[in-house]
Each structure stands twice: as C-alpha cells, then as structure tokens.
Amino acid sequence: VIFFGYIVGLLYFQDYQIDLKILILSFLILCISASSNYLINEYFDRESDKHHPVKKWRYFAKKKSSIILVLVNYLFLVSVSILLSLIVNKSFFYLNIFFLICGILYNIKPFRVKDIFILDVLLESINNPIRFLMGWFIISPELLPPISIVFFLWFVGCFLMTMKRYSEFKFILQKKINPVLYRSSFKKYSLKNLFNISLFFCLI
Numbered sequence: 001v002i003f004f005g006y007i008v009g010l011l012y013f014q015d016y017q018i019d020l021k022i023l024i025l026s027f028l029i030l031c032i033s034a035s036s037n038y039l040i041n042e043y044f045d046r047e048s049d050k051h052h053p054v055k056k057w058r059y060f061a062k063k064k065s066s067i068i069l070v071l072v073n074y075l076f077l078v079s080v081s082i083l084l085s086l087i088v089n090k091s092f093f094y095l096n097i098f099f100l101i102c103g104i105l106y107n108i109k110p111f112r113v114k115d116i117f118i119l120d121v122l123l124e125s126i127n128n129p130i131r132f133l134m135g136w137f138i139i140s141p142e143l144l145p146p147i148s149i150v151f152f153l154w155f156v157g158c159f160l161m162t163m164k165r166y167s168e169f170k171f172i173l174q175k176k177i178n179p180v181l182y183r184s185s186f187k188k189y190s191l192k193n194l195f196n197i198s199l200f201f202c203l204i
Contacts, residue, residue, distance in 0.1 A: 001128060001153070002030055005135025008145060016139050022088060026138050029084045030131060033096055036077035037103030043070045044107050051181040052172065091141035092134060099130050115184035118197070121165065125157030155204045162198035169194060 006023060010016060042049075046060035055061060078100055085096040105111045106123050113123045129150045136145050144150075165183075169191055172179045179186040 001131035002027055002135040005132035005145075006138055007135075008132075008149065009136045009139035012145070013139050022138055025084065026088055026092065026134060029081050029088070029092075029096060030099075030134060032077050032081040032084070033099050033103075036074050036081065036100065037107070039070065039074050039077065040103065040107045043067075044109075044112075048182050048184075051177060053175045053177070055182075088138060089141040091137040095130060095133055095137060099127070099134075102126060102130070117185055117188040120185050121158050121161045121197075121201075125154055125161045128153040128157035155201050158201040158204075159198055162194055162201060165189060166191065166194040166198060 003023075010018070042058060042060050043065070045055075046058075049055040049058050049061040059065075081096060081100070082093070085093040102123060106113050106120075114120050132150065132153050133145070165185075168183070169179050169186060169189060172182055173191075179189075
C-alpha cells in the first residue's frame with residue numbers, strides 16, 4: 001500500500017525525481033512500526049489466542065514471557081522507527097507516530113478497541129489509508145491527495161477486515177468453540193450481521 005501511495009504521488013507530481021533510497025527506507029520504517037504493533041498484538045492476545053484452533057500455537061500463547069522483555073523489544077522497535085522517520089520528512093514522521101498510536105489504541109487496555117463492536121474494524125482498517133499516505137508523503141509532504149482515494153482505501157480495508165471477522169467466526173463455530181472466548185467483540189457479532197456489515201462497507 002505504501003508503494004501504491006508513492007505511485008499515485010508520481011502521477012500527480014511527474015517532475016519529482018525518484019529516490020529509491022528514501023522509498024526503501026520508508027518501507028523499512030513501516031515494516032518496523034508494523035512489527036512493533038504485531039508484537040504487542042501477539043502479547044496482549046495471548047490468553048484469547050489459546051481458544052483459537054490455529055493461533056493457540058503462537059509463541060506467547062504457548063510460552064510465558066516477561067512483560068518487561070516485551071516492552072524493551074517494543075520500545076526498541078518504536079525508537080528505531082521514529083528516529084529513522086525523521087530522515088524522510090516531518091509529515092511522514094507525524095503519520096508514523098499516528099500509526100503507532102493506533103496500534104496502542106487497538107491492542108492495549110483501557111482502550112483496546114479490538115474488543116468494541118464496529119470500532120474494531122474501523123480502527124484496524126485505518127492502517128490502509130495511513131500506509132497509502134506514507135507513500136504519498138514521501139513525494140508530497142505538504143499537499144494531501146484527493147480525499148476520495150483515502151476514504152476508498154479505508155472502506156476497502158473495512159470490507160476486508162469484516163470479511164476476515166466473518167471467516168474467523170465461521171471457522172471457530174465449525175470447531176465447536178465459543179467465538180466470544182477468542183474475541184470479545186464477537187458478543188455482538190453474528191454470521192448474519194458480519195455479512196451485512198461487510199456488504200455495507202463494500203457498497204460505500
């Protein structure tokens with residue numbers, strides 16, 4: 001998605017001189033930021049993952065790990081990502097911080113939006129336009145792209161994320177496991193409303 005944002009930026013600013021070093025660095029920064037988000041995601045989901053037929057084999061679900069060690073690793077990844085993002089430009093830097101904050105809001109209590117009906121999908125899917133804008137900001141740190149593209153990517157993400165919820169819900173039911181044990185937001189979800197919500201996002 002970051003490459004897509006970069007390519008769209010090139011179409012709008014055709015006199016821009018392509019800098020592959022900055023593009024690769026930006027991609028690396030996003031990978032590090034995403035890794036930090038996945039780290040806390042895996043750790044704070046460790047108990048609920050034990051109720052998933054496949055995720056129960058993940059590292060944190062199987063083995064005890066020190067919260068201090070996890071935090072040290074997380075802070076290291078975040079620090080590297082933030083420092084490197086200063087090399088790109090200020091807009092990229094601020095957007096990267098916003099991306100990291102979204103990871104905290106999604107995974108960690110007292111926020112843990114992951115457990116809230118509808119909001120879980122909306123927040124997780126905002127990663128799509130964030131990644132796009134990261135690619136765009138490499139070329140155009142001061143001007144924003146058409147808002148229609150940003151919303152399009154957001155709702156594409158919402159559609160895909162809701163369908164992921166739908167497939168997870170169905171898969172867990174087939175294994176004769178209570179879906180709520182795996183994901184708290186499943187208290188208000190059902191196969192029917194997940195399908196209808198995904199159709200709604202698709203139409204938007």
